[in-house]
Amino acid sequence: MANEMVRIAEVIVDVPANNTDRPFDYRIPPELQDDVQVGSRVLVPFGHRKVIGYCIGIKTASSSMRLKSIIDVMDMAPPLTPELVQLGQVMAEEYLCHTITALQSMVPAVLKGTYQKMVKLHPESREPLFSLLSDPEQQLYSLLEKRGECTWEEVNKIPGMSRSLLKKLIEEERILVEERIGDRVTKQKVTWVWAADADQLRSGLQTLSPRAVRQREILQYFLDHPGEVELSKLLTHIRTTRSTVKRLVEQGWLCWEEREQYRDPYGDRTFGKTEPLPLTKEQQRAFQAIVRPIHEKRAHTILLHGVTGSGKTEIYLQAIEEVLRQKREAIVLVPEISLTPQMVQRFKGRFGKQVAVLHSRLSNGERYDEWRKIRQGEVQIAIGARSAIFAPFQNLGLIIIDEEHETSYKQEENPKYHARDIAKWRAQAHGATLVLGSATPAVESYFKARTGEYEWIQLTERVHGRPFPEVQVVDMREELRKGNRSMFSQLLARSLKECIERGEQAVLFLNRRGFATFVMCRSCGETLICPHCDITLTYHQTNQTVRCHYCGYAERLPQTCPNCQSKHIRHFGTGTQRVEAELLRQFPDIKVIRMDVDTTSRKGAHERLLAQFRDGKAHVLLGTQMIAKGLDFPKVTLVGVIAADTMLHLPDFRAAERTFQLLMQVGGRAGRHEQPGKVIIQTYSPDHYSIHLAATYQTEMFYRQELLIRKRHVYPPFCSLFTIMISHVDRIHLMKYGQQMAQFIRNKAPADCHLLGPVPPPIAKLKDRYRLQMLIKCQTDPKVLVRLKHILHQIENMFDDRELVISMDREIMNFPVGYSDLLETSQSLI
Ligand code: ADP
Ligand code: ZN
Ligand code: ZN
Numbered sequence: 061m062a063n064e065m066v067r068i069a070e071v072i073v074d075v076p077a078n079n080t081d082r083p084f085d086y087r088i089p090p091e092l093q094d095d096v097q098v099g100s101r102v103l104v105p106f107g108h109r110k111v112i113g114y115c116i117g118i119k120t121a122s123s124s125m126r127l128k129s130i131i132d133v134m135d136m137a138p139p140l141t142p143e144l145v146q147l148g149q150v151m152a153e154e155y156l157c158h159t160i161t162a163l164q165s166m167v168p169a170v171l172k173g174t175y176q177k178m179v180k181l182h183p184e185s186r187e188p189l190f191s192l193l194s195d196p197e198q199q200l201y202s203l204l205e206k207r208g209e210c211t212w213e214e215v216n217k218i219p220g221m222s223r224s225l226l227k228k229l230i231e232e233e234r235i236l237v238e239e240r241i242g243d244r245v246t247k248q249k250v251t252w253v254w255a256a257d258a259d260q261l262r263s264g265l266q267t268l269s270p271r272a273v274r275q276r277e278i279l280q281y282f283l284d285h286p287g288e289v290e291l292s293k294l295l296t297h298i299r300t301t302r303s304t305v306k307r308l309v310e311q312g313w314l315c316w317e318e319r320e321q322y323r324d325p326y327g328d329r330t331f332g333k334t335e336p337l338p339l340t341k342e343q344q345r346a347f348q349a350i351v352r353p354i355h356e357k358r359a360h361t362i363l364l365h366g367v368t369g370s371g372k373t374e375i376y377l378q379a380i381e382e383v384l385r386q387k388r389e390a391i392v393l394v395p396e397i398s399l400t401p402q403m404v405q406r407f408k409g410r411f412g413k414q415v416a417v418l419h420s421r422l423s424n425g426e427r428y429d430e431w432r433k434i435r436q437g438e439v440q441i442a443i444g445a446r447s448a449i450f451a452p453f454q455n456l457g458l459i460i461i462d463e464e465h466e467t468s469y470k471q472e473e474n475p476k477y478h479a480r481d482i483a484k485w486r487a488q489a490h491g492a493t494l495v496l497g498s499a500t501p502a503v504e505s506y507f508k509a510r511t512g513e514y515e516w517i518q519l520t521e522r523v524h525g526r527p528f529p530e531v532q533v534v535d536m537r538e539e540l541r542k543g544n545r546s547m548f549s550q551l552l553a554r555s556l557k558e559c560i561e562r563g564e565q566a567v568l569f570l571n572r573r574g575f576a577t578f579v580m581c582r583s584c585g586e587t588l589i590c591p592h593c594d595i596t597l598t599y600h601q602t603n604q605t606v607r608c609h610y611c612g613y614a615e616r617l618p619q620t621c622p623n624c625q626s627k628h629i630r631h632f633g634t635g636t637q638r639v640e641a642e643l644l645r646q647f648p649d650i651k652v653i654r655m656d657v658d659t660t661s662r663k664g665a666h667e668r669l670l671a672q673f674r675d676g677k678a679h680v681l682l683g684t685q686m687i688a689k690g691l692d693f694p695k696v697t698l699v700g701v702i703a704a705d706t707m708l709h710l711p712d713f714r715a716a717e718r719t720f721q722l723l724m725q726v727g728g729r730a731g732r733h734e735q736p737g738k739v740i741i742q743t744y745s746p747d748h749y750s751i752h753l754a755a756t757y758q759t760e761m762f763y764r765q766e767l768l769i770r771k772r773h774v775y776p777p778f779c780s781l782f783t784i785m786i787s788h789v790d791r792i793h794l795m796k797y798g799q800q801m802a803q804f805i806r807n808k809a810p811a812d813c814h815l816l817g818p819v820p821p822p823i824a825k826l827k828d829r830y831r832l833q834m835l836i837k838c839q840t841d842p843k844v845l846v847r848l849k850h851i852l853h854q855i856e857n858m859f860d861d862r863e864l865v866i867s868m869d870r871e872i873m874n875f876p877v878g879y880s881d882l883l884e885t886s887q888s889l890i
Pocket of ligand 2: 590592
């Protein structure tokens with residue numbers, strides 16, 4: 061007995077704080093020996109509370125004298141695989157967040173334990189004399205009798221209910237309050253009914269009294285429809301009640317059973333089965349390059365750099381088929397806004413029920429059910445937005461990131477991960493192939509492809525051989541000179557008129573981020589740029605200054621243009637509503653569908669508006685970037701970009717890249733079909749390389765130019781970037797902390813690290829908290845990074861001030877990989 065080994069679980073508890081961000085040891089009690097595994101969600105005592113945690117390791121020891129025990133295991137199967145547990149730890153390290161935050165980001169929202177207070181009748185309490193109860197007490201009793209239990213919030217909503225009354229009821233042991241840790245959405249149960257013995261149904265009909273009309277109908281139903289039926293369907297079909305069916309079950313004619321059922325968000329749709337298309341030569345070459353590493357089961361990254369319409373999706377579909385043939389699995393990431401029914405259709409059409417779809421418009425319950433299909437091995441393909449990269453597959457063969465340059469792959473709250481980094485890590489762990497697909501890859505990806513870190517495959521032809529639309533750039537400075545002060549150039553106005561007269565449709569595009577205010581001269585197009593950073597200065601109305609949000613440089617708002625002395629220098633920003641109003645003023649008879657965050661916030665609005673446009677219910681679709689991609693409308697022959705500059709002048713070193721990508725994508729919207737298309741780009745900076753090179757389809761030139769600039773000013777991919785944001789309710793305190801941190805970092809950081817700031821970010825005060833930002837550019841040398849991360853951890857604990865919030869973000873150039881032996885270990889553990 062004395063030298064018997066005990067098993068101990070290392071648990072990361074759901075208490076996100078610096079001093080609890082480490083594993084805590086708990087004894088695994090004998091009755092839970094089989095259930096606690098690496099990746100299990102467990103309930104443990106922590107201080108005076110019970111909290112949820114994740115088991116990240118199991119070890120043995122000779123004694124567990126002073127350890128507390130795990131109270132319970134939350135799920136039948138561990139939500140996380142050992143691979144994901146390890147990934148969570150790497151993420152915490154790399155993204156400088158708490159381990160629990162990283163682990164929780166991998167599971168559906170419903171598994172993020174909620175601490176719910178439930179109210180029940182006390183089991184010992186005697187039935188009260190109803191007439192003696194007060195109104196709120198009566199309501200409480202009838203609620204509890206009807207429902208068995210209800211939440212603390214519900215009880216407090218009862219009119220007239222008070223804390224003191226509840227306290228009294230608890231003290232008198234009439235009600236009971238339980239602190240429950242549970243999942244927000246329970247599994248959906250469905251009752252199925254079938255005939256106990258089909259051969260006996262006829263004799264059953266004879267036995268039943270002729271007056272039992274409904275019962276006879278039900279038996280007749282099963283004679284006509286052999287097999288099982290959902291109770292709810294039966295009830296609506298026969299128009300009968302549950303108790304009638306129950307009587308037949310009690311008499312032994314029927315059986316019923318409650319079964320767990322998945323909510324299938326696409327359950328009511330049928331997807332016509334599609335067959336693989338014969339690939340074009342170019343597609344064939346790309347396909348071969350992708351299946352080669354798949355067959356060799358080696359981790360490998362490919363940049364599939366193909367123009368819009370080059371048939372990338374068909375290549376994905378056929379590569380996935382190869383993966384399924386190997387009995388392996390695939391994850392497909394697409395940007396949230398591309399997860400339209402058309403895209404889902406293409407995957408469901410080819411692979412039917414082998415596909416799980418994960419996106420944010422699903423309810424929590426639907427998401428949970430799709431996720432469980434993956435976890436239980438019932439599907440082999442997961443298609444979804446960013447977080448689908450954590451799909452808990454155990455034998456991944458292929459990960460595809462479509463439109464890999466999209467900003468939505470970066471999560472902006474903790475853990476601030478980029479799906480591309482996670483994909484690389486998982487591909488390494490599984491020996492899987494990673495395909496990054498885009499017509500306009502991220503500059504970093506292009507750089508890695510051209511320097512040999514990724515394999516580079518180009519698709520230069522459109523499948524149907526349609527030419528790219530003609531692009532015309534309109535110089536809006538000229539328009540002003542000609543006396544046109546409207547936001548539509550003469551060319552765009554005329555083209556729009558003609559397009560509508562021909563009975564065709566137009567798409568007008570405006571950038572959502574156009575509201576960020578920058579200063580520009582309307583005569584010469586000059587914008588104010590920081591002399592130190594090559595970043596657009598941002599206008600601050602309060603003190604009439606322009607500032608650099610990277611280095612803090614500031615100057616007074618000039619009255620005249622420093623370039624041409626014109627007085628037409630002003631701050632900019634245009635919204636979709638303003639464009640719509642202007643459009644209707646100039647073209648009173650046209651119908652416009654506006655798509656922006658305001659008109660698409662309700663569930664289903666997005667699809668509905670697009671369907672209306674496709675059905676020809678409007679002449680013009682006016683919108684933000686949500687209309688820039690993935691949509692394919694046969695009747696659209698004109699695409700207009702209202703102001704290509706708006707994004708160009710954001711205080712972001714990626715401004716040129718984003719502008720180029722957007723314009724290329726917008727161009728891809730026109731002329732996908734029989735009629736030739738036309739693209740009109742309005743701009744105040746027609747000579748800016750991002751606009752000029754997009755308009756002439758000079759992709760290669762653009763990347764070269766952009767890389768030169770990145771190199772000169774040392775931005776990614778030529779450095780790693782850390783952003784530190786600190787906030788505090790008190791501005792003086794904040795500034796003091798900021799200065800001290802900056803001093804500390806400057807003193808301790810390796811020589812190659814360069815700190816900029818602290819400066820106020822574009823939003824300098826948020827929710828009554830002042831904010832300061834620091835930027836560290838540093839070498840991507842792993843040794844330098846390790847030291848810097850160590851320093852950043854130190855500053856997290858530098859000040860003992862609960863009001864101070866520190867948040868860090870980073871641009872990772874090289875996510876650590878090299879856990880290729882992991883797959884074997886994780887499989888032996890499962
Ligand atoms: P991308 O994703 O590169 O923009 P898509 O995969 O959407 O391109 O392909 C564009 C169109 O060409 C789609 O309508 C698709 O069905 C069609 N297509 C793709 N490959 C082939 C092929 N090999 N033969 C015929 N049509 C194809
Ligand atoms: Zn600057
Ligand atoms: Zn000027």
